């Protein structure tokens with residue numbers, strides 16, 4: 001519940017629309033209950049009055065028509081306003097989470113699984129954004145309608161007010177509370193189990209070719225099966241709790257109806273009410289319990305929303321990996337980058353970099369070579385301030401990195417990472433991520449520098465060719481070159497290239513190294529590579545071995 005309250009300000013932003021949806025939903029329910037009550041009263045009164053003499057037919061029939069009309073309009077309005085507010089809330093929630101997520105996840109965190117993250121960003125947000133529409137709104141409406149019905153009974157049939165009110169209180173308060181208490185653990189476990197299942201699916205899809213070729217499909221299918229069975233056992237447990245809740249509410253509704261009938265018959269015999277009124281009240285009671293049946297569905301939705309809120313808050317409240325400066329400085333344009341006695345280890349792990357010191361002059365092209373696992377990528381991550389070193393520091397000009405805003409640092413340095421992604425989009429849009437206002441000529445020039453122009457110009461749709469998921473319609477080398485072109489397109493004065501020739505054949509690699517100098521003219525380049533670097537490609541080569549510079 002506390003987690004759900006974290007999202008209150010976001011709900012409050014849409015409070016006007018949500019309140020209107022609630023009022024319209026109330027109007028729908030009240031019109032429905034009144035319609036049943038009036039119809040019961042009307043039909044009984046007509047039947048009891050011989051040939052309609054002495055009974056005004058006009059008023060009740062007009063009421064029936066009016067109430068039907070109100071019900072239709074109110075339901076339509078409620079759907080329109082409620083869904084509109086929910087969709088807006090969905091975009092608010094996604095924006096809220098993404099804004100919190102990026103500063104918290106710049107380092108690949110080994111404890112956070114992709115399937116789980118996808119689950120939180122999709123299923124959990126969905127559970128939360130509909131919390132009002134399918135949980136809070138109907139629960140509130142059911143309670144208001146039930147209270148109004150109790151008041152009406154207290155006025156016209158006092159003997160029925162107590163059993164009805166009691167049944168309503170049990171159905172509206174005791175049943176949901178018990179359901180929440182019984183289902184809380186299973187609800188939480190079920191959300192986690194579904195995330196596990198998603199993770200198994202994603203893993204299986206990503207690695208299916210290797211699994212088949214290595215004959216490991218049986219093992220993967222077994223894990224998938226186990227995850228599926230665990231999720232479905234929890235689902236069944238939740239289903240049983242929901243069914244039990246539904247059964248209890250139905251029994252309470254039947255009890256309230258019998259109580260009203262009993263009190264009605266007693267009052268009828270005593271001449272305290274007439275037959276038509278009693279029939280009307282009985283039908284209205286029946287109608288009002290239609291509302292309480294919503295409570296069961298709403299409660300299970302509310303339980304899911306609470307579990308989802310807990311998972312989202314846990315993600316949003318991960319501590320930021322670095323603190324942003326209170327009074328940020330502007331990054332100087334033409335300034336050297338200095339590593340000064342930098343030592344770093346990933347959280348809870350032994351140090352990866354030891355006492356690293358070097359300077360890169362503006363416009364210099366520096367290569368950092370060395371064996372795999374030596375700490376080259378980690379060094380670039382520190383330069384982008386994805387984390388702060390435990391000892392020493394990095395400066396741009398005279399100021400240490402923590403004096404600059406992370407956004408400014410990322411604008412100052414364009415990165416081609418080892419696993420730069422190709423997005424499901426056209427070649428053009430993949431390139432424009434590097435610089436949104438790049439002209440057609442600039443796009444082709446960047447493709448040319450990355451040795452990809454020839455391939456793209458041969459495609460029937462050229463720059464507007466869709467590259468498919470993760471660039472699957474490109475070869476690994478072409479996808480790599482597309483990412484390289486994107487990095488080259490950026491206006492950042494510093495280019496960080498992590499294994500830029502990874503997945504390129506020898507010929508293309510040599511061609512890339514040849515053009516690197518002209519492609520990066522006027523910029524500082526720090527390139528991490530295993531490849532043999534031809535003479536003249538860079539100004540200087542440093543070797544990083546086992547976290548130490550030679």
Ligand SMILES: Nc1ncnc2c1ncn2[C@@H]1O[C@H](COP(=O)(O)OP(=O)(O)OP(=O)(O)O)[C@@H](O)[C@H]1O
Pocket residue numbers: 107108109110346349352371372373374375376377378379418
């Ligand atoms: N996110 C992380 N969490 C924990 N340890 C990590 C993480 N990333 C890298 N490491 C560890 O830090 C060490 C240095 O890794 P790094 O990727 O910097 O090396 P590298 O020189 O770039 O290697 P390669 O050339 O193979 O990419 C390795 O032992 C690696 O296992």
